Amino acid sequence: MPDPTAAGARPTLEAVAAHAGVSRATVSRVVNGGAGVRRPLADKVRRAVEELGYVPNHAARSLVTRRNGAVAVIIAEPEFRIFSDPFFEQQVRGISRELTAHDSQLVLLWVEGPGDHDRIGRYLSGGHVDGALAFSVHNDDGLPAVIRRTQVPAVFGGRPGWAGQAADRAVPYVDCDNRGGARLAVRHLLGLGRERIAHIAGPRDQTSALDRGDGYRDVLLDADPALIAQGDFTAASGARAMAELLQRRPDLDAVFAANDLMASGALGVLRERGLRVPEDVALVGFDDVVSVAEATDPPLTTVRQDIEGMGRLMVRLLARVLNQGEPEPGADTPGSVIMPVELVRRASA
Amino acid sequence: MPDPTAAGARPTLEAVAAHAGVSRATVSRVVNGGAGVRRPLADKVRRAVEELGYVPNHAARSLVTRRNGAVAVIIAEPEFRIFSDPFFEQQVRGISRELTAHDSQLVLLWVEGPGDHDRIGRYLSGGHVDGALAFSVHNDDGLPAVIRRTQVPAVFGGRPGWAGQAADRAVPYVDCDNRGGARLAVRHLLGLGRERIAHIAGPRDQTSALDRGDGYRDVLLDADPALIAQGDFTAASGARAMAELLQRRPDLDAVFAANDLMASGALGVLRERGLRVPEDVALVGFDDVVSVAEATDPPLTTVRQDIEGMGRLMVRLLARVLNQGEPEPGADTPGSVIMPVELVRRASA
Structure with missing residues (x-):
């Protein structure tokens, strides 16, 4: 449980602004990288930040209180497919909007072939992302095993069907009916x-x-x-x-x-x-x-199917996994969601 | 200068395989994440790795001898533009192939609007990438300033024209004529x-x-x-x-x-x-x-214009920047490249 007193005792952005004798907006700009703030002014703000021990409130806004503030979106398809199939665009759009709402940075990766797996595994193991969202995985795909080895929390788009999946750790996923x-x-x-x-x-x-x-x-x-x-x-x-x-x-x-x-x-x-x-x-x-x-x-x-909505749900599911910890091996996948579909009648039938 | 004796003394993959009594391929799999290798076998390999002090040769293959093995590609356009304009696909393809050749992971980011700048700045500052490649920057764009503040080495696609650019640190770029x-x-x-x-x-x-x-x-x-x-x-x-x-x-x-x-x-x-x-x-x-x-x-x-080639050149230029260090403020941009173009005659004119 957070201690409300401790939270209250944290110096605010306003306090820093007052201390430095600048506007709230200036403090915000400096704290967020300093773009567009002249050097002497920025230095003044940085001194005030130091003297008051101000800690920017990024963590509170971010997806989880982990350190990276970034989530990898891994599409298990080569680049030419990603850019030519508007399905991926819609799914990525949903993910992007939801991650932005969580103040988490989307980093997009894709897989030209199995030769990319080692490198992706090393990247995920490097502690650069808080979690991974993977979709368009194929049943003979080595990618899920690579992701599992890295122990990065992951949510899948599409029902898992890869070899060994049944005996595997429960994998949360989002799919449609x-x-x-x-x-x-x-x-x-x-x-x-x-x-x-x-x-x-x-x-x-x-x-x-x-x-x-x-x-x-x-x-x-x-x-x-x-x-x-x-x-x-x-x-x-x-x-x-x-x-x-x-x-x-x-x-x-x-x-x-x-x-x-x-x-x-x-x-x-x-x-x-x-x-x-x-x-x-x-x-x-x-x-x-x-x-x-x-x-x-x-x-x-x-x-x-609500493609964009499925992207959003993947992010929410990941947030839940990150907050609650991993499901146990062999456990059900209580977080997985199957979304309903509907027939849309147009002229072709 | 690397010491050839020291390099020769480094235990090889083969030595680990012989020590563990397994195949070279098994050692390689374990070292690269362990996908598809049964636990007892993997443990045997890991013991051999430890006993011999084997260090995988990733660093030698990677873009530079920095730690992340990843490069951010930042497109200063919203997602709907990126997926609908095949120009971006071709440029990203060139970058992707060249980064793969350098064993560096491409992570793609894009910018829906200025509201994304802070978050991107924090991500770049977080030490997750060795460098950044940015393109389709607009002249009123705050992105170059954000990238500069993070001090992540960057190469731009397209001649810089943003406000304050002339007075700025030399920015290497690739463009066509x-x-x-x-x-x-x-x-x-x-x-x-x-x-x-x-x-x-x-x-x-x-x-x-x-x-x-x-x-x-x-x-x-x-x-x-x-x-x-x-x-x-x-x-x-x-x-x-x-x-x-x-x-x-x-x-x-x-x-x-x-x-x-x-x-x-x-x-x-x-x-x-x-x-x-x-x-x-x-x-x-x-x-x-x-x-x-x-x-x-x-x-x-x-x-x-050789769009894919320009993407490849951006990566090579970044590799040069990473190996040689940053150009001095006010210096020329010796690394920048203007590529030639040619007229291709088809039926429309």
């Missing part, structure tokens, strides 16, 4: 009277993609395997998968793509072939990344 | 017989944009001010500026846009108005951001 969302999408297409509903699947090594595929199969128990094509969450892979599907099953009348970018790639191929969307082929995406789903022609019906 | 490149562009349009060449200018508070405007005026000394419209380097601002120019000077027959993104925005407006490019209006951009300049229809004639 991927499987339920996929069911919503497929049921919507069934409700429109579609009978040959194809699926463009996301990468086989990410739980989000696997869960969306499971949701598709939950509803279409006897789906023809020829109606399922493999993508990797990029628009180009959506186009390739669409071309494959049309070759295998030219009679298909609907497509559920596991994300909006792949749906946008599929849409391009459908138009090239002269197929009308939604009249000939109804199309549903996943994510509701606004810059994609609203920009296509026609705009995409899609499953909305 | 913006003014010469603009002259190339305008002379090319003149060479095509164009007589009413408009300019879509970049932000008034960035030297790159100002220098390109100066290059335009170097060639067209008596250019009608109505032929110059203001943009901010985004595609949307290029479209707005193009609409303005067509209203003021419907007789214009060429446009030099200060970057490719604005040229792509201008192109959209020209097509909407039924103007053919290059027949009715010839169009030249600047940057040669491939994902923009090659993707437009018609592809853009533009001034190519």
Whole structure:
């Protein structure tokens, strides 16, 4: 428990200003780096700070009362994916805003390949950050093990599915209801009277993609395997998968793509072939990344997850972990959150 | 001077492996965090490391023999700009590759607004990075002062133009020949017989944009001010500026846009108005951001700067600063580099 008397006895910014005979704003500027304050004035303030034993109140504002005031955001994807997929932008935006609200500095790292793991591990072990937020981890990814070894508290974006994860220390994470969302999408297409509903699947090594595929199969128990094509969450892979599907099953009348970018790639191929969307082929995406789903022609019906909100939640969860300490090995992951999703109806289905 | 005898006497990875009775790969894994190595084996290796006094060779590989092995890349732009302008991606890619080659960890920071400066200053002051690379700084930007106060060695991308910069400590930077490149562009349009060449200018508070405007005026000394419209380097601002120019000077027959993104925005407006490019209006951009300049229809004639190469150079310059110490106040900036540019002819002009 903090001692209110002790807290009250701490010299305030105002006291320093009065002591130095300068404005509160000047003291604040000097304490925060001194930009724009002339030398003699800054020296005066620094003397007053020293004489009164003033301690700036950063710690109180920061995410936790640890020393770094910084959190690493690690995206387990190469740089070209991060800058080309607006999903990451929205997630990083949510994280950035919440960290700013906690007065904690976001430092963004990414992973070009496993060769980067050692260096990232050394950085995290170096005591430069209070915690880590990691997302887009793949199931064969060595990154979670690297993060675990560093003992830096971490929260994951997306349900962990990596090897050995089950036996591992409980890992708090934030995800959306991927499987339920996929069911919503497929049921919507069934409700429109579609009978040959194809699926463009996301990468086989990410739980989000696997869960969306499971949701598709939950509803279409006897789906023809020829109606399922493999993508990797990029628009180009959506186009390739669409071309494959049309070759295998030219009679298909609907497509559920596991994300909006792949749906946008599929849409391009459908138009090239002269197929009308939604009249000939109804199309549903996943994510509701606004810059994609609203920009296509026609705009995409899609499953909305609150991407920015999930980013914010990751920060709050990390703050809780930092304040309460690590969960025990083998314990439940009481902090993990599965966020609801909803179907957003636009013109494509 | 390193003592070769002492260096030779340092126990090697191989010696540790032999001592512990394990493979070289296992020692390497344990030394680099221990991912994937079972506990008893890892303990054996750690004992051998201790007994032999083995020191991993990180320092030798790292950018400099400082302790952090990390460099901050600070983009003085809000997150939505960073993720939507492929220029930043290319520059960051160059930096990232060069830092990886130096075994130094890139940590990316950005600036939503001046309210972030204090926090960034505290982070830099916290001793978490060996140096900083900053780019897209604006002339009224408080960021350079913040970085200077922290005394973290820094290299800038783009010629410094901020207030007080001239009187300041010499600041090493990397830039391209913006003014010469603009002259190339305008002379090319003149060479095509164009007589009413408009300019879509970049932000008034960035030297790159100002220098390109100066290059335009170097060639067209008596250019009608109505032929110059203001943009901010985004595609949307290029479209707005193009609409303005067509209203003021419907007789214009060429446009030099200060970057490719604005040229792509201008192109959209020209097509909407039924103007053919290059027949009715010839169009030249600047940057040669491939994902923009090659993707437009018609592809853009533009001034190519080696964006990725500039990123790499920034890292090399920083390495030199870190190895040689800071330049003296008022000294020249011997390390700064102005890179040449070239005109790339495509269909738009």
